Amino acid sequence: MTPSQHTPEERRPIGALLAPDILALLEESPSQIAAETEEMHPADLADVAEAMPFERVPVFLAALPKDRAADVLEYLDEELRAEVLEAMTAEQAAALVTEMKPDERADVLEELDEERAEEIVEEMPAAARKETEQLRRFDPDSAGGLMTTEFVSVEATTSVEEALRRVRVIARSEKREAMYAVYTTDETGKLAGVLSLRELLAAPEGATLADVAWTEPITISPNADREEVARVISNYDLVVVPVVSESGHVMGVITVDDVIDAIQEEQTEDVQKFGGLQALDEPYMQIGIVTMMKKRAGWLSILLVSEMLTTQVMQHFDKELKAVAALTLFVPLVVSSGGNSGSQATSLITRAMALREVTLADWWRVALRELPSGAVLGVILGVIGIMRIALWQRMGWYDYGSADHTWGQVALTVGCSLIGIVTFGSLAGSMLPFLLRRVGFDPASASAPLVATLVDVTGLSIYFGVAWMLLLR
Amino acid sequence: MTPSQHTPEERRPIGALLAPDILALLEESPSQIAAETEEMHPADLADVAEAMPFERVPVFLAALPKDRAADVLEYLDEELRAEVLEAMTAEQAAALVTEMKPDERADVLEELDEERAEEIVEEMPAAARKETEQLRRFDPDSAGGLMTTEFVSVEATTSVEEALRRVRVIARSEKREAMYAVYTTDETGKLAGVLSLRELLAAPEGATLADVAWTEPITISPNADREEVARVISNYDLVVVPVVSESGHVMGVITVDDVIDAIQEEQTEDVQKFGGLQALDEPYMQIGIVTMMKKRAGWLSILLVSEMLTTQVMQHFDKELKAVAALTLFVPLVVSSGGNSGSQATSLITRAMALREVTLADWWRVALRELPSGAVLGVILGVIGIMRIALWQRMGWYDYGSADHTWGQVALTVGCSLIGIVTFGSLAGSMLPFLLRRVGFDPASASAPLVATLVDVTGLSIYFGVAWMLLLR
Numbered sequence: 001m002t003p004s005q006h007t008p009e010e011r012r013p014i015g016a017l018l019a020p021d022i023l024a025l026l027e028e029s030p031s032q033i034a035a036e037t038e039e040m041h042p043a044d045l046a047d048v049a050e051a052m053p054f055e056r057v058p059v060f061l062a063a064l065p066k067d068r069a070a071d072v073l074e075y076l077d078e079e080l081r082a083e084v085l086e087a088m089t090a091e092q093a094a095a096l097v098t099e100m101k102p103d104e105r106a107d108v109l110e111e112l113d114e115e116r117a118e119e120i121v122e123e124m125p126a127a128a129r130k131e132t133e134q135l136r137r138f139d140p141d142s143a144g145g146l147m148t149t150e151f152v153s154v155e156a157t158t159s160v161e162e163a164l165r166r167v168r169v170i171a172r173s174e175k176r177e178a179m180y181a182v183y184t185t186d187e188t189g190k191l192a193g194v195l196s197l198r199e200l201l202a203a204p205e206g207a208t209l210a211d212v213a214w215t216e217p218i219t220i221s222p223n224a225d226r227e228e229v230a231r232v233i234s235n236y237d238l239v240v241v242p243v244v245s246e247s248g249h250v251m252g253v254i255t256v257d258d259v260i261d262a263i264q265e266e267q268t269e270d271v272q273k274f275g276g277l278q279a280l281d282e283p284y285m286q287i288g289i290v291t292m293m294k295k296r297a298g299w300l301s302i303l304l305v306s307e308m309l310t311t312q313v314m315q316h317f318d319k320e321l322k323a324v325a326a327l328t329l330f331v332p333l334v335v336s337s338g339g340n341s342g343s344q345a346t347s348l349i350t351r352a353m354a355l356r357e358v359t360l361a362d363w364w365r366v367a368l369r370e371l372p373s374g375a376v377l378g379v380i381l382g383v384i385g386i387m388r389i390a391l392w393q394r395m396g397w398y399d400y401g402s403a404d405h406t407w408g409q410v411a412l413t414v415g416c417s418l419i420g421i422v423t424f425g426s427l428a429g430s431m432l433p434f435l436l437r438r439v440g441f442d443p444a445s446a447s448a449p450l451v452a453t454l455v456d457v458t459g460l461s462i463y464f465g466v467a468w469m470l471l472l473r
Numbered sequence: 474m475t476p477s478q479h480t481p482e483e484r485r486p487i488g489a490l491l492a493p494d495i496l497a498l499l500e501e502s503p504s505q506i507a508a509e510t511e512e513m514h515p516a517d518l519a520d521v522a523e524a525m526p527f528e529r530v531p532v533f534l535a536a537l538p539k540d541r542a543a544d545v546l547e548y549l550d551e552e553l554r555a556e557v558l559e560a561m562t563a564e565q566a567a568a569l570v571t572e573m574k575p576d577e578r579a580d581v582l583e584e585l586d587e588e589r590a591e592e593i594v595e596e597m598p599a600a601a602r603k604e605t606e607q608l609r610r611f612d613p614d615s616a617g618g619l620m621t622t623e624f625v626s627v628e629a630t631t632s633v634e635e636a637l638r639r640v641r642v643i644a645r646s647e648k649r650e651a652m653y654a655v656y657t658t659d660e661t662g663k664l665a666g667v668l669s670l671r672e673l674l675a676a677p678e679g680a681t682l683a684d685v686a687w688t689e690p691i692t693i694s695p696n697a698d699r700e701e702v703a704r705v706i707s708n709y710d711l712v713v714v715p716v717v718s719e720s721g722h723v724m725g726v727i728t729v730d731d732v733i734d735a736i737q738e739e740q741t742e743d744v745q746k747f748g749g750l751q752a753l754d755e756p757y758m759q760i761g762i763v764t765m766m767k768k769r770a771g772w773l774s775i776l777l778v779s780e781m782l783t784t785q786v787m788q789h790f791d792k793e794l795k796a797v798a799a800l801t802l803f804v805p806l807v808v809s810s811g812g813n814s815g816s817q818a819t820s821l822i823t824r825a826m827a828l829r830e831v832t833l834a835d836w837w838r839v840a841l842r843e844l845p846s847g848a849v850l851g852v853i854l855g856v857i858g859i860m861r862i863a864l865w866q867r868m869g870w871y872d873y874g875s876a877d878h879t880w881g882q883v884a885l886t887v888g889c890s891l892i893g894i895v896t897f898g899s900l901a902g903s904m905l906p907f908l909l910r911r912v913g914f915d916p917a918s919a920s921a922p923l924v925a926t927l928v929d930v931t932g933l934s935i936y937f938g939v940a941w942m943l944l945l946r
Contacts (some may be wrong), residue, residue: 164674202641236514260703271823274747274921275818299813303809304810311805328801335805336783341811352758365760373765449817
């Protein structure tokens with residue numbers, strides 16, 4: 001088995017490639033599995049398991065040392081993992097889950113039936129059970145739900161050499177995933193400072209931790225949501241951040257790998273919401289087709305019903321439409337431009353909000369940028385629109401004039417409407433995320449289709465309003 | 474100055490709050506600045522600098538120890554940083570930049586004029602100059618451009634205690650940002666294995682590194698793009714990944730903090746493209762309004778010109794529209810539904826592609842999912858559409874019938890068109906990203922407005938086609 005060099009466009013190759021070999025070995029001499037896969041990364045072993053027939057997966061896990069099997073479980077596809085744990089006895093499952101990191105343990109149990117999860121927790125050793133029950137009380141998307149309770153803290157008065165000795169003992173005895181930093185505490189046990197493992201190694205002999213630790217650690221509250229955690233970790237380039245209670249005690253730590261997963265999930269949700277559907281929460285190719293349709297049908301129906309207002313507006317201007325038939329020809333053109341400019345503005349603002357570049361209080365600053373931008377963009381589109389009509393008319397491809405009005409009036413109506421609609425679209429698209437956040441919704445729900453629908457209805461009214469002034473009065 | 478507890482909705486508070494105090498201190502006794510800010514995180518000091526009048530920033534940086542000033546420079550807003558370095562002499566700038574991490578050094582120089590960057594590089598000490606010039610040869614968005622050349626590697630035959638001693642010497646003498654892992658090399662200097670700093674500390678005394686290191690390290694090629702780097706780091710939950718040349722030598726390492734920044738930038742680009750504009754590359758509130766309009770006007774104009782095809786279609790069905798005036802009323806309703814379902818499908822597929830859940834070869838699997846989903850969604854919307862028309866007709870709010878046709882024919886036309894258009898929209902929206910990737914474009918360019926425009930034109934043709942069959946023949 002060769003080292004894995006990753007080049008572009010390759011897609012998790014190792015696991016899929018090795019699955020047949022390992023499956024064959026599992027039949028012939030399962031006792032060799034552990035030795036043969038010893039140097040493989042658990043993520044690759046998880047790929048191997050995913051490529052196997054389902055009923056072989058528990059056998060494969062049983063053939064690995066318990067701590068390796070727990071590592072593989074961590075990287076396994078969520079649905080498969082739940083099924084595997086359902087297929088085992090509660091005792092077997094508990095033995096595996098206990099070997100996992102505390103935060104992963106809580107996540108795994110979250111995916112199971114409440115009842116099954118309880119059964120497994122019951123079978124755990126007392127210490128692991130208590131740890132797990134504490135973590136399960138937090139919202140899985142909060143800092144408390146993301147943290148693990150394994151970290152290293154030492155009293156600030158400890159000497160550097162003694163701290164290093166303790167760190168080595170802990171590193172040997174347990175699997176402390178978050179051993180990138182050492183936290184120092186004061187005499188009451190409250191967080192006093194932090195230093196990285198590198199800084200501990202670099203510290204001069206004879207010093208105490210209080211001499212070398214940073215005394216203003218960046219911390220996070222257990223109720224902060226995962227977006228906030230991601231922002232703090234990425235702002236300060238941290239590998240690990242402590243979760244600190246109101247009383248100032250470290251409750252746990254969040255490591256960067258969990259934050260990357262949270263950022264990816266959050267971004268997937270945001271993209272899907274912006275596309276105009278409920279977030280899927282599962283990979284596209286794996287989600288059931290019925291579940292997916294449910295997540296799409298809701299918004300599509302709401303948008304359709306809202307869009308029915310356009311029919312209302314059209315009915316209202318019934319007579320005008322019959323009087324100037326040429327007006328009808330430009331309806332899709334004119335209204336879609338509003339939707340397009342609105343979609344641009346919405347994508348800019350929801351993203352800027354997600355990155356906290358823009359807060360609720362900035363709404364008027366944004367409006368002051370979007371209003372002139374929208375107007376200029378509207379003028380550009382208006383000119384293009386007028387040129388299009390003039391070209392067709394001059395070339396004799398179509399006659400937009402009639403007994404009652406000239407083609408120039410039609411062209412001017414389209415041009416002026418485009419200015420109004422693009423300006424309105426930019427403004428509405430940029431203000432909608434603020435409005436949604438103000439009334440307590442996720443600003444990411446301001447989807448491109450929602451903006452387009454809002455602007456379609458208003459855009460039609462603008463179009464007919466302009467027509468009334470320039471053509472029909 | 475108190476520790477910074479981060480709670481939701483707070484926005485980088487510390488820097489902005491402290492700026493006036495530090496500014497006052499800078500006037501009165503600049504010599505105290507270093508001591509007073511000693512425990513602050515450089516990210517917060519960068520916020521302080523950003524809140525100052527521009528001409529005070531170089532003074533502030535000069536008041537800090539050189540390595541601290543370099544740290545602050547790393548976190549400073551890109552534009553401000555470039556201006557600050559322009560304002561200094563090349564010698565001063567070189568002194569600061571030399572103190573930065575090699576990868577940051579290359580990034581900073583990238584933001585300056587080529588000429589100015591050269592001047593600064595000229596003033597650097599020889600070793601730093603060579604290092605920097607090597608890194609600047611790589612594309613900034615590739616693994617080579619993201620990596621830093623500071624890492625710890627030791628021959629595999631070294632004993633654990635000797636390796637630990639060497640690590641401590643290096644930790645004391647230099648700022649090795651990537652000291653999370655130690656790489657082992659074989660006798661030819663090629664990468665042989667890896668172990669984390671924790672694993673080194675946990676290793677039994679008397680062992681050699683070859684006994685304890687992992688022999689199949691996950692690596693990345695220098696030409697991999699940043700999306701690929703992000704995928705490897707997040708798949709394997711790494712904190713650092715070595716960049717390895719074809720000959721098997723470690724060229725540098727990429728740390729997770731740089732990857733998070735890359736993920737965020739990539740995501741911002743994708744969201745903006747999906748919204749239908751060119752990626753801004755700068756925060757919304759900071760980008761010049763003219764630059765922003767240029768990035769929006771291009772796509773808006775292209776979309777407008779494409780959307781003009783709808784006018785063409787409408788002109789083509791001119792007579793039919795005049796014969797059945799009721800058809801006009803549902804034009805915006807019917808075409809927008811295609812755009813909405815297309816936008817849903819596009820958001821799902823572009824995201825799944827970005828996460829490599831779906832590759833180019835999967836196009837037919839996706840089509841086989843979207844075709845039935847689109848059809849069912851179309852039936853749901855079709856039924857709602859028919860119910861709407863029936864309700865209005867029955868309640869006597871509007872009469873959709875005429876001498877030539879019944880209202881039922883109109884309702885059926887709208888219903889059947891919705892089925893066809895939503896099915897087509899889902900299919901077109903899901904296939905567009907594949908098509909774009911196939912011909913070498915970024916699939917993220919498949920924006921909601923682009924899909925809506927494509928589907929508008931086809932949707933109108935479907936609508937009039939159905940009308941021709943059910944109403945006009």
